Amino acid sequence: xxxxxxxxxxxxxxxxxxxxxxxxxxxxxxxxxxxxxxxxxxxxxxxxxxxxxxxxxxxxxxxxxxxxxxxxxxxxxxxxxxxxxxxxxxxxxxxxxxxxxxxxxxxxxxxxxxxxxxxxxxxxxxxxxxxxxxxxxxxxxxxxxxxxxxxxxxxxxxxxxxxxxxxxxxxxxxxxxxxxxxxxxxxxxxxxxxxxxxxxxxxxxxxxxxxxxxxxxxxxxxxxxxxxxxxxxxxxxxxxxxxxxxxxxxxxxxxxxxxxxxxxxxxxxxxxxxxxxxxxxxxxxxxxxxxxxxxxxxxxxxxxxxxxxxxxxxxxxxxxxxxxxxxxxxxxxxxxxxxxxxxxxxxxxxxxxxxxxxxxxxxxxxxxxxxxxxxxxxxxxxxxxxxxxxxxxxxxxxxxxxxx
Amino acid sequence: xxxxxxxxxxxxxxxxxxxxxxxxxxxxxxxxxxxxxxxxxxxxxxxxxxxxxxxxxxxxxxxxxxxxxxxxxxxxxxxxxxxxxxxxxxxxxxxxxxxxxxxxxxxxxxxxxxxxxxxxxxxxxxxxxxxxxxxx
Numbered sequence: 001x002x003x004x005x006x007x008x009x010x011x012x013x014x015x016x017x018x019x020x021x022x023x024x025x026x027x028x029x030x031x032x033x034x035x036x037x038x039x040x041x042x043x044x045x046x047x048x049x050x051x052x053x054x055x056x057x058x059x060x061x062x063x064x065x066x067x068x069x070x071x072x073x074x075x076x077x078x079x080x081x082x083x084x085x086x087x088x089x090x091x092x093x094x095x096x097x098x099x100x101x102x103x104x105x106x107x108x109x110x111x112x113x114x115x116x117x118x119x120x121x122x123x124x125x126x127x128x129x130x131x132x133x134x135x136x137x138x139x140x141x142x143x144x145x146x147x148x149x150x151x152x153x154x155x156x157x158x159x160x161x162x163x164x165x166x167x168x169x170x171x172x173x174x175x176x177x178x179x180x181x182x183x184x185x186x187x188x189x190x191x192x193x194x195x196x197x198x199x200x201x202x203x204x205x206x207x208x209x210x211x212x213x214x215x216x217x218x219x220x221x222x223x224x225x226x227x228x229x230x231x232x233x234x235x236x237x238x239x240x241x242x243x244x245x246x247x248x249x250x251x252x253x254x255x256x257x258x259x260x261x262x263x264x265x266x267x268x269x270x271x272x273x274x275x276x277x278x279x280x281x282x283x284x285x286x287x288x289x290x291x292x293x294x295x296x297x298x299x300x301x302x303x304x305x306x307x308x309x310x311x312x313x314x315x316x317x318x319x320x321x322x323x324x325x326x327x328x329x330x331x332x333x334x335x336x337x338x339x340x341x342x343x344x345x346x347x348x349x350x351x352x353x354x355x356x357x358x359x360x361x362x363x364x365x366x367x368x369x370x371x372x373x374x375x376x377x378x379x380x381x382x383x384x385x386x387x388x389x390x391x392x393x394x395x396x397x398x399x400x401x402x403x404x
Numbered sequence: 405x406x407x408x409x410x411x412x413x414x415x416x417x418x419x420x421x422x423x424x425x426x427x428x429x430x431x432x433x434x435x436x437x438x439x440x441x442x443x444x445x446x447x448x449x450x451x452x453x454x455x456x457x458x459x460x461x462x463x464x465x466x467x468x469x470x471x472x473x474x475x476x477x478x479x480x481x482x483x484x485x486x487x488x489x490x491x492x493x494x495x496x497x498x499x500x501x502x503x504x505x506x507x508x509x510x511x512x513x514x515x516x517x518x519x520x521x522x523x524x525x526x527x528x529x530x531x532x533x534x535x536x537x538x539x540x
Contacts, residue, residue, distance in 0.1 A: 307466060308466070309442055309443065309466055309467050309468055309471075311468040311469065312415070312467065312468050312469050312471075312472060315407070315415055315468075315469040316415075326442060326468070327441075327442045328442060328467075328468040335442065345440065346439070346440035346441075346442075347439035347440050350439070350440075350442040382421065383418060383421055383464055383465060383466075383472065384464060384465070384466045385435065385444055385445070385446035385464040385465065385466060386439060386444055386466045387466075388423060388464060396439060401437070401438030401439065401440075401444070402435075402436050402437065402438065402517075
C-alpha cells in the first residue's frame with residue numbers, strides 16, 4: 001500500500017490509464033482541427049470527436065447531436081443557465097434552484113439577479129433533498145428554468161431528478177441538472193428523467209481536466225440557447241472555440257469505461273464505503289452522517305465527528321487526502337454552506353469529513369483510513385473541552401458561549 | 405495549508421493537556437470561543453496563594469491545529485510566571501513564536517483571551533475569599 005492515500009474523488013479523479021492511452025495519439029500524430037472540412041487531418045479529428053459524442057450520448061440515453069463540448073461543468077452550468085435565461089427572456093425571467101447547489105450554479109444565478117432575473121433558492125430538508133411540493137409551489141408563469149443538481153458534491157445525496165423532470169415538463173418549464181458527480185457513477189438517463197439540459201465533467205470520472213459537455217435536448221422540446229462566447233459558431237452555434245480533441249477523446253473513453261463497468265464498480269464502491277462507515281461507527285460514539293444514506297452516491301460518505309474540529313482532524317490524518325466542511329479549511333472562513341443548509345448546526349459542519357472513494361481505492365486502504373481516523377478522533381477528543389463537558393452531562397446548546 | 409514545525413510539534417505533542425478542579429479556590433478557569441465558530445479553548449491556572457506564582461497550567465482545546473498549538477504554548481509560558489506577569493503575554497508573542505499565518509491570528513487572540521479569563525476567574529475567587537475573611 002502506497003501513502004498518501006487519495007480518498008477525495010469528488011474533488012477530482014486520477015485519469016484511468018485506458019483513457020490516457022486513447023488520448024495519446026491526438027496530441028501529436030492526429031492533431032487536426034475538427035473544423036477543417038477539406039483535408040484528412042480535419043476529418044480524422046472530426047471522426048474522433050464524433051466517436052466521443054456517441055460514447056457520451058450512449059452513457060446518458062441521448063443522441064450524439066445533443067452533446068455540446070465545453071471546458072468543463074462550470075462552463076456548462078454557465079452556458080445552460082445564462083443561455084436559457086437570455087434566449088427565453090420574452091417568456092419570463094424566473095429561475096428556481098436550490099441552496100445546496102455548486103457555486104457554478106449559485107454564483108451564475110446571483111449574477112443574473114443583478115441583471116434583473118428573479119431567482120428562488122429552495123431550501124433543502126434535513127436529508128439534503130428538495131421538497132417537491134415546495135418546488136411546485138415556487139413555479140410561476142414567469143419561470144423559465146429549474147436547475148437542480150443530480151448528486152451533491154459534498155454529501156453525495158441524489159435529488160429526486162425523475163420527479164423534478166416530470167413536474168417541469170408538466171409545467172412547460174425547462175429542467176437543467178448539474179450531473180457532474182452523478183454521470184458515470186449512477187445510471188443517468190435524460191429520457192427517463194425528462195432532463196432538458198445536463199452538465200458533465202470529464203475529470204470527475206477518470207477523464208482529463210479542462211473538458212466537459214452540456215447535453216441540450218433537441219426534441220420535445222427543442223431547447224435553444226444563446227451562446228455566451230462569440231466566435232466561429234462551433235457546436236451548432238452554442239459554443240464557439242476550436243475543439244479540444246484529445247480532451248474530448250478522453251471524455252468519450254471515460255464515459256465508455258464507466259458505461260461498461262458501472263454495475264460492478266458501483267457495487268464495489270458501496271461495499272468499501274459501507275465498510276468504512278461500519279468501522280468508524282463501531283469504534284466511535286457520536287458520529288453523524290450528513291444527508292440521507294438512502295438516496296446517495298455509492299462512493300460518498302460525509303460524516304461529522306462531534307467535538308472534534310475538522311481541520312485538526314485533517315492535520316492528524318495527513319497521509320490521507322480527504323476534505324472537511326470546517327471553516328478553517330475554506331478560503332472564506334465560513335463552514336460549508338451545504339451542511340448549514342441541512343440545518344445540522346455549525347458545530348457539526350466544523351466537525352465534518354467528506355470521504356470520496358473511487359476506482360483505485362483498495363480494501364486495504366479503507367482499513368488503514370478507518371484505523372487512522374479512529375485513532376486521531378480519539379486523541380482529539382481527549383483534547384476537546386466539549387467532549388469532556390458532554391461526558392459530564394452538560395447540554396452544550398444551553399451553555400452561554402462567548403462567540404467571537 | 406503548511407504549518408510551521410512548532411505548530412506541528414505542539415499538535416503532535418501537546419503540553420499540559422488536562423483539567424483541574426474548577427472549584428479549587430486556587431484554580432482559575434477560562435473558557436473562550438464557541439462551538440459554532442469552530443474553536444473553544446479551556447485554560448486553567450493553579451496559583452500558589454502565598455507567592456502569586458502559577459504552579460500549574462492545563463488546557464483543552466476544540467479547534468484547528470493552530471488553536472491547539474496556541475493554547476499548548478500558553479500553558480508552557482504560564483507555568484512559573486506570577487499572575488501579573490501572565491497578563492503581559494500578548495497574542496503577538498504567540499504569533500511570532502509559532503509563525504502563525506494571518507488567517508490564524510484569531511487563534512492567538514483566543515489564547516490571550518483564555519489567559520485573561522482564567523486569571524480574572526482566579527482573582528475573582530481570591531477577592532470573594534478575602535471578603536469572606538474580612539466580614540467574619
